[in-house]
Amino acid sequence: MRDNSDMPRMPAAMARMAETLGLNLGAEYEARIVSRRQLDRAVERCGGCADPGGCDIWLDDHAGGAREAPSLCPNKALFDHMRDGW
Ligand code: SF4
DSSP states (O other): OOTOOOOOOOHHHHHHHHHHOOOOOHHHTTSSOOOOHHHHHHHHHTTTOOOHHHHHHHHHHTTOOHHHHTTTTTTHHHHHHHHOOO
């Protein structure tokens, strides 16, 4: 297992989305479920998200947690990947 000290800095929305989905990005990284490159690209997609307002609304509506990221999230496939652990 590697440590997560070299993880990229996460946008607040990405961190909040992971928390809502019950995902620990640091643990996923340490377990090599996601690579640094995948995280870097996810950070870029989140920073350029076309609907951050819709994200805020969805996150507020799912404050109690959710199994899947919304289809509006360009990182949904990566979040699904982490949830499924493959
Ligand atoms: S919906 Fe957009 S802002 Fe929200 S976590 Fe996904 S990429 Fe980031």
